[in-house]
Amino acid sequence: MSNLTLPPVAKSLYYMCKKCEGERFHRVLAHKTSTSAKIECEICKSVKTYTLPKTGSDAPSARRLSGAAGTAAAKKAASSARSHTGNYEIYNSNALGLEATPYSIKGNFKESQKLNHVKFGIGFVIKAYSDKVDVIFSDEVRTLMHNRP
Ligand SMILES: [Zn+2]
Numbered sequence: 812m813s814n815l816t817l818p819p820v821a822k823s824l825y826y827m828c829k830k831c832e833g834e835r836f837h838r839v840l841a842h843k844t845s846t847s848a849k850i851e852c853e854i855c856k857s858v859k860t861y862t863l864p865k866t867g868s869d870a871p872s873a874r875r876l877s878g879a880a881g882t883a884a885a886k887k888a889a890s891s892a893r894s895h896t897g898n899y900e901i902y903n904s905n906a907l908g909l910e911a912t913p914y915s916i917k918g919n920f921k922e923s924q925k926l927n928h929v930k931f932g933i934g935f936v937i938k939a940y941s942d943k944v945d946v947i948f949s950d951e952v953r954t955l956m957h958n959r960p
Pocket residue numbers: 828829830831835852853854855856857
């Protein structure tokens with residue numbers, strides 16, 4: 812509900828009277844609805860309907876904002892919809908300034924580690940298993956062996 816209320820019945824309010832062609836005191840005769848009342852001009856006794864000005868606060872409160880928008884950004888690196896190049900760029904920018912470990916089958920690589928493969932170039936470990944690692948290179952994801960004696 813709006814905070815505007817009708818003046819009590821029998822109370823006067825200053826209102827434009829078309830018949831008198833000016834603002835006149837009008838006596839409230841009765842409330843018609845919660846926002847309109849029957850009023851009578853104190854001068855010419857003409858009866859008219861007084862309606863509370865619309866404020867827009869009575870409009871249905873349909874708009875409700877959900878605060879779920881922020882969480883999507885946190886998953887950007889894991890998004891499967893993202894292109895390979897985009898994923899590689901994310902790893903690349905996250906590992907900016909990090910030293911690339913030369914890849915070796917005897918090495919032991921951990922997730923997110925930056926490595927340098929003789930043939931494939933710079934790559935980033937996206938998943939590490941006990942004997943192999945999934946590594947994203949600029950062109951594609953490759954599974955490499957590691958932890959071998
Ligand atoms: Zn009047």
